[in-house]
Amino acid sequence: MEKVNDNVYAELISPGCNVGIIATGKGALIVDTPLISRQAKAINGALSDAGYQPVRFIVITHPHGDHILGTDLFGKNVIIAGNRPTYEKMGKHDPVWVRDWANTWTWENPDDIQEMVAAHVSQPDVVFEEELTLHLDRIEIIIFALPGHLAESVGVFVPEAGVLITGDALFCDHHPYMGEGNFDVWLRSLDKMRNLKPERIIPGHGPVCGLEAIDKQQRYMQKMIAVRNKWNPAKGEKAAPPNAIDELLAFYPLYGRPEKIMRARIIESIRVAGDPQFE
Numbered sequence: 001m002e003k004v005n006d007n008v009y010a011e012l013i014s015p016g017c018n019v020g021i022i023a024t025g026k027g028a029l030i031v032d033t034p035l036i037s038r039q040a041k042a043i044n045g046a047l048s049d050a051g052y053q054p055v056r057f058i059v060i061t062h063p064h065g066d067h068i069l070g071t072d073l074f075g076k077n078v079i080i081a082g083n084r085p086t087y088e089k090m091g092k093h094d095p096v097w098v099r100d101w102a103n104t105w106t107w108e109n110p111d112d113i114q115e116m117v118a119a120h121v122s123q124p125d126v127v128f129e130e131e132l133t134l135h136l137d138r139i140e141i142i143i144f145a146l147p148g149h150l151a152e153s154v155g156v157f158v159p160e161a162g163v164l165i166t167g168d169a170l171f172c173d174h175h176p177y178m179g180e181g182n183f184d185v186w187l188r189s190l191d192k193m194r195n196l197k198p199e200r201i202i203p204g205h206g207p208v209c210g211l212e213a214i215d216k217q218q219r220y221m222q223k224m225i226a227v228r229n230k231w232n233p234a235k236g237e238k239a240a241p242p243n244a245i246d247e248l249l250a251f252y253p254l255y256g257r258p259e260k261i262m263r264a265r266i267i268e269s270i271r272v273a274g275d276p277q278f279e
Contacts, residue, residue: 168204173252
């Protein structure tokens, strides 16, 4: 568990998503979830070692599987919050996704995959529309819309600590997944994040970072838009502007993921740059 600022911590999980942790006198609130039970036990263990109470609240930033599989790992008394579209989509969770996603990574322990496939996903207890503000032991926690990665994506801001937790609205040093996104909406959300002037940012994937990660993702997306204006991905990679895919591939590390998979992800992202998935 990495201390970010004041009472805010991060558990950086890969494969999986980052978990933002806000320790309060009423129990810890986590933003998104770990994947498996030993990760959940490690979070509560680290909280206990630091003199904090265990996890009592979960905020879900969006309903992609790597962010929701651990909703039941912290006991039955945990309160889960998410917006209405997230609530509805979590009710349709399909474990088939887990195996497909797991096949894109190298796993040291195959039993982890079996645990994830068997996971029960609980829907949020607290369902909100656009924004929700919590006050836990006098700590203000603002949950607000950050669409782009998905229409329903939200972020979490802790003003007193100056920490922004973005879910997959921001990736740091990782190639973002953009296959269901809307670039115009997403770029506006990047501006919204920047305007908050956070001191530290916990992204959906990658290390804790600052505003420079927003700037880099914006450049990455703008380059994709420029490539899309010159090339129709349906014509195949050979028809792409020279070196365009290689330059985008070099933006972020691959972290051991097959280059073939990441090239396909980039090409799909370029297609989405000209064909948004939602309005």
